[in-house]
Amino acid sequence: MEALFSLVVGVLTACGIYLLLRGRTFPVIIGLSLLSYAVNLFLFSSGGLRTNSAPVIGASISPTDPLPHALVLTAIVIGFAMTAFVVILAVRARSELGSDHVDGQQGEEGDTR
Amino acid sequence: MLDTALWISLTLIVMAMAMNVYRLAVGPDVPDRLLALDTLYVNSIALIVLLGLWLNTKTYFEAAILIAMLGFVGTMAICRYLLRGDIIE
Amino acid sequence: MSLLWIPLLTIAGIVVPVMTSRHGRRTCVNATLVAPLLALALALSQAPAVLAGDVVSLQIPWMPLLGLDLALRIDGLTLLFALLILGIGSLILYYAGHYLSADEDDGRFLAYMMLFMTAMLGIAMADNLILLWLFWELTSISSFLLIGFWGHRSDARRGARMALAVTGAGGLALLAGFLLIGQAAGTFALGEVLAAGDVVRASEHYTLIVALVLFGAFTKSAQFPFHFWLPHAMAAPTPVSAFLHSATMVKAGVFLMARLNPALGDTALWSLCLTLAGLATMLYAAWFALLERDLKGILAFSTVSHLGLITLLLGLGSPLALAAAAFHILNHAIFKAALFMSVGIIDHEAGTRDIDRLGALWSMMPLTGTLTLLAGAAMAGIPPFNGFLSKEMLLDQSLQTGLLGALSGIIPLLVVLAATLSVAYSLRLIWSLFFAAPKLTREEKAQPPLKVHDPARGMLAPGLFLAVMSLLVGLFPMTLADPLVSAASLAIQGASTPELNLALWHGLNLPLLMSAIAVAGGVVVLRQQRRFAAVATLFPARDASRIFEAAVVRVIKAALWLTLRLENGSLQRYQALLILCALAMVGIGLMKLDTLTGAAGLQSLDAMLVLGAALAIFGAIGSALSHRWRLVSILMLSVVGLMVSLAFVRFSAPDLALTQLSVEVVTMILMILALFFLPQRPPLLVSGRRILRDLILAVAMGLVIAMLNYALLTRETLSIADYFLRESVPGGGGSNVVNVILVDFRGFDTFGEITVLTLAGLATFKLLNRLKLFMPAGNVEGIRWSQQRHPMILAVVSQILLPLALLVSVYIFLRGHNQPGGGFIAGLITATALLLQYMARGHDWTRARLPVSYPVIAVSGLAVALATGVGSWLFGYPFLTASFGHFHLPLIGDFELASAMLFDLGVFLAVVGATLMILVNLGRVTTIHRPSLEER
Amino acid sequence: MSQHLLALPIVLPMAAALVLLLLSNRTSERHQRQLSVAFTALLLLINLALLSRASGGELAFYALGNWQAPYGIILMLDRLSALMLTITAVLAVGCVIFACAGDDQRGAYFHGVFQLQLMGLNGAFLTGDIFNLFVFFEILLLASYALLMHGGGKARVGAGLHYVILNLAGSALFLISLGILYGATGTLNMADMARRVADMPNDQAALVTAGGLLLIVVFSLKAALLPLYFWLPRTYAAAPAPVAALFAIMTKVGLYAILRVQTLIFADSPAEEPIDAWLWWSGLATLVLGAVGVLAARDLRILIAYLVLISVGTLLAGTALQSPAANTALLYYLPHTTLICGALFLVAELIGQQRAKAGTRLVRARRLYQRFLLGGLFLVGAVAVAGLPPLAGALGKLMLMQAVEDSARLWLWPLLLLAGLCALIALSRAGSVLFWASYKGEVAAGRVSGAQLAGVLWLLASAPLLVIFGGPMSEYTQATARQLAQPQVVIAELLGDAPTARATRFQAIQGDAP
Amino acid sequence: MTRLKRYLPTPVLSLVLLVVWLLMVRSLAFGHILLGSFLAVTIPLLTQGFWEPLPRVKHPIKLARFVLVVLWDIIVANLQVSRLILSPSREAHPGFIEYPLALKDRLAITLLANTITMTPGTVSTNIRLDSSSLLIHALDMDDEQALIREIQERYERPLKEIFEC
């Protein structure tokens, strides 16, 4: 299971980074989201993966490490705030730069730059 | 008996989800995929409830409520996008 | 203590002209002169002790860590320089008052001059190498300002920049040299360094030190091959040239060599470098002085030549040579300053400095002529002027040196040659200016002849004074110069000094003969000047300044090229670099790992996990593949989001699942909102190689992260988690440990987190301000948007859902502390429910029913949280200390109240406010009249 | 109140921000400005009080929520953080005064966001918890995004997009490294982490190394180190002047973080060696490329941005020297370079506003209206930043050069000197074009307002003051460096292993949780 | 009465909310009833603006019957659809029909449309802008008119009666 979990994290990271390296704002945003999923899972897993041991006193016999949960929660929120900002920045960039390329170019020759 | 039923039910839901994903991948059009996604959401409610039955806990129940509520909102948003482009006019 | 007053006076003098300049030129100059004259008096008051061979010094600790002390000293060398700087400086200041035209900014000019004077004085007086360096660089800066005083002229700008670059570079090298000296000697105090000469000379870096120090000195003193900046610096107003480029700044290099002679000198390397550089400079510059047409150029080259002479003397290194060097420093300062002044007068009066255009001025300006004649004769080394004396000493010493072994004989020959040239250009200067007819071209002849006359007395007096001084020193050297020169040479040698015998007449000896040859040769050369000029044209002059400038230009071009290459404005490259760095760094860590699988056991798989993983992978790859089909990409992404939430459910993190789900939906809505304004299906523009590169990077990073994760998962660590589980109920008053951590144990994080969220809201608000957007009229397939703005069913159902959702939200909020939930999730649910209203009924409709300002809500949420935090101060507890209690009310029963709840309320408000601020603002942007059949 | 002094640098700007935001539509801009300046000045006073407290050498801790370390989040004040706080506040005062001349009205919420930016910075400098550091990083980044976009415009948005996206990717890496570190050490408190890293089996240590190195990469991105600095010049050049000036501290946050984790957590871990190597080589390379960029710059703002890079390279290469002497030097150099770069951005703005269309581009243009005033300001700034005497830049560099002991590291000397030379050449070229090479005719517009001048002078004054008070200042930084060299003291005082705890704990109120 | 109406504009909704609240908290403690009542009063007040004037339910019994019918139909519908999906041999005969609406009220139309969607083999696809007719897609349709008649009989008429419109 650990291997599977890591595989998922790895694939999410890889896809996120692949998208992050695209030349348009939108895939970059999607990539950042994917990456933040991966990161959240990674951070989450740093406390160990346990089934049916929610860190609620009384709900489970041996609760799991609650700290990563709190951290991931904070990270999710911050990630959301950042995503929101970058999404709107992308919109703004398109209106200011006339293109949704991250470098503001029309990019007819392509992303070879 | 309950375990067997639970197991059967889980298997069926899992298979259902797999089929949803197939539709999501194949399409052919956006509404098809959207339908598939929505169904995936709904099925995952069942999955969570079944998990709760399996683990004999109701801790995760609120997640199901949220999926029911929020999945709907998400689907509506995309529908509106497809219909009007602009979801908050 | 009076030592400190000397520089302090000149520092004070900097502001004097600025403050007095509005009271008229005369007042300004006179007021400015007060400070240097006082300082001079102070310096002279130390003279008796110094002349007796003492060193007067002062030490005030400044930055002991750096080895920098405010340490000043006056010894013979300092005194010599102080006299030059303050004495000649004062004369030049006086002269400048007359020289500058009426509309020039004299206050600024004099202030710069005073700044420079301070810096120069600092060099002379510094008793600490670092202090010396500080002043050294200050001279570069102030000379930059002075040379560029007429900055509207491009030659002035070029000259200033060049001077700054060259001397600045030298200064930096010098710094390195000083630091090495400091490391070798273990101190920066000058006195100790000079005393520790043997240690320094024995240091392993000695060669480097010499190279660096000499580089600094040579650039400053315009020694070959760094001389080229000096002629260009002649673009400065003439007083500047007189002060900086004859009397003082260029002498700084020589001063430095003299100063450090006890520490660095007396080795073959030192002598050889100095001698060769001195000889080369002397000859080279003299040759160019002969060919130059610009009066100030002639003087500049002659200055370079004379500086070479001094360097040569320092290189020869014998006690008498050193004394001669000190003597020539004095002499050269006197006559060259006078010459510059006279040239300044001519320039001022005639409006030109072209030696060929001028001529036969004697009748028109006899006093100027006299002045020039006297000073020029001194420069030529004609008896009975002071120049003759020092040149004589040089000739004498050059005969006695054995520096080059068998080749030593060449030195006197070269010296004589240089002396010849020196005589020649001196005579040329005098002859062509005052006695010969101007060599005019035909057009120039057509113009009316120059009408010039002697200037006002104030302008003439300083020059005349100096010229007379040069005569007097020549006549009475023992009285006027000997004590000073002896003291200076003592300082240069660091040891005892020989008895000097300065006199015009030493009898008929070889040096005298050489002098005579030089004078005769000079006359011959002057007469044959045209031929020399013809010879000169055979060797196209590779002007070093042009080489320098071309080099600078080339360097800048290369820098531009490199910068543009590196920083090509491509975010993709920057990202790739970031990933690459991360990859490399994590790789280093992983390489040190012995085995990937740790000691902790592995858990088994089940179908649900496999399905979840498969779906997540599917979603991720799907969204990566379909990134151009943007809507589908979003759909795929939300599959991943759903799976991540399910993973949180599966792995016992209900709070995370709830949060992830609600954030997921809001993010999705946001992206769809934004999608409307972005191209829906951009063209494919990527090259295959780029894709391959990105794939490799992405896969490598994914692999590394997966390995790390696996390694972490299979290892167990003792974490601080137990404390939280233990303390949650008794200490935090809640059984949902995650929530207790969020609002209590680590409430500060949450505090920061809602700040981020609110900030995001405010930031997006700023971004959406005055935004002009392009709105497509139809979807990607060209189908026009639906005419139904707000489908009826959606509207009706969303209105039913709203109270239910709010109820759920309250429920989630209230149970948060003990069960999964909490303010954040509740806030997002509320926000989502309201968003549904916006979607179903439009912005305006909803706005009319919800007349609140979201920024205000968000900010007040923050305020509530802050107030909760600060509230604990009232009870004497640290920020954000939570308190809770169980209360009992009749009928209602037991219930629990916690201040964390209030904090959570703050979180709730901030989340609602910020989320709606972001989304609704973006939505609002589009609220324009779009075609619609529906009413309302 | 005094026992809560440590929390004030965070609480006060927050409160100020809330007040300013809530009042943003209700009061006149004049009142807002007065409030903003007053709050910032108050912050300066508080930070100075903290500085004086820290200068005695005591370590102060503040347990937020009354949860003791390592469980709760603590704020930690040592000399380093006090120094950084003070620099921030000084810089902020200058920036906010300058902004009051009109830059603040070009968009919404300037003062509020500005205060939040300060809160983020102060928090980052104070926190002793590594996750909390992340949170404050995000606050200060988001605030910086908002401030960067203040006023809008093509260049800002284009540059901002790069800045934001890169930093988001950086944040993701930050979280990954936090995951690694927490997974491997099981704690978040930096001191506790240091303690656990110190005695750690080899197996875990490798993971810690990976996490630590990743952390350094992230900080290097913020600090703008070589392969990661490319975003900086455009971004800084595009930012509104007071914001660009404030950004001068942003790279130093990265530096601070590096210094903090390097000296505290990874001081004797296996990660130390690769961290040093990385900092050293990329620091030097940044120095070189910064110098190259300075030469190449065709716009004054870009030029200044590269000067920031030079200072970053200098500082980080200095960090890699890992000696108290080097730390002393770079901490002396740091305030100077931060404040002067900030001042230069402001001066550039003043120049730009008097050159009409030409702006700050280095081309011939109409004559400046107040050219001697601006020229003087520019001269002081340029001399200071190029590391020429008599200003503090020279002394800082000198100290740093003196601190190089290892002859293998003598590379720093020529590079440092050459970079200084490049800066000198470039600045002299820029100055001569801007102030000397002008057409006839003057532009009367864009007079320097009193507030602008005050802001600039406030910052520029640091250059001579740092020289005049160079002695005490260098003593302070030396003491700081010495303190940094003894992480075990922090660990002992915070976690209480050693009996010689001299710390005044703010959580003197002991006992059970309320 | 007016005051009551002012503070309790939608008693049915309030009741529903109270019930839902108690369902959620799984407790009948007095405190929860109190809190639930409080919420049941305040939430409608807060969301009042979002509610369009609703038709009153005139015949609650008929409503209950209607609900039961619909529930039964849902089950039947599902069985039918399942049979259709699961049996490989059967060809489905889908079709679009236009159903003329007699209802005028928005809520009633919505309810009808939703009912149609949930029940045998039909999905409402579009309500015309003027609410004159409803587009329906049927999964398996033999006779168009029969379907229309069935819907009219089985759903639209009861709804009409319930809301008396």
Added chain:
Amino acid sequence: MTFYVITEGIIAFLLVAGGLFAFTGSLGMLKLKDFFMRLHGPTKGTTLGIGCVLIASMLYFTVTQREFHVQELLITLFLFITAPVTGHMLAKTGLHMHLRFYTGTRGSLPEFRDEDVGQSRVARPARAHHPWRTKAKRSRLKRREIV
């Protein structure tokens, strides 16, 4: 005892039935020929399936923990409110987007109005074809089906 056996049986039945309904709903989505047909499965089947599972859960917890667990009704409520709306909106979207439908679609096809389907602004891509634009073609198809 029998009570428990019976309830267990009911729960098991509901679980299996729920699973089956959800399964057939998704299977329908997989199998059926056009979008509008596929829509039927999930809107009805899956909803009911989940409803069954929820009721099973409700019963289970009520019985095992000996207290009322009826929160599941809330989800059911939500689902039964939202599912038809989802179905309706999706169908509307499909119509608007000119999705192809199965050629065997029978009945007197209503006249689609502009408000039902999106108007083309430009020539539509060849991929999707829309039978209702050309009346002749549509009637031909229909005839063939009926015959």
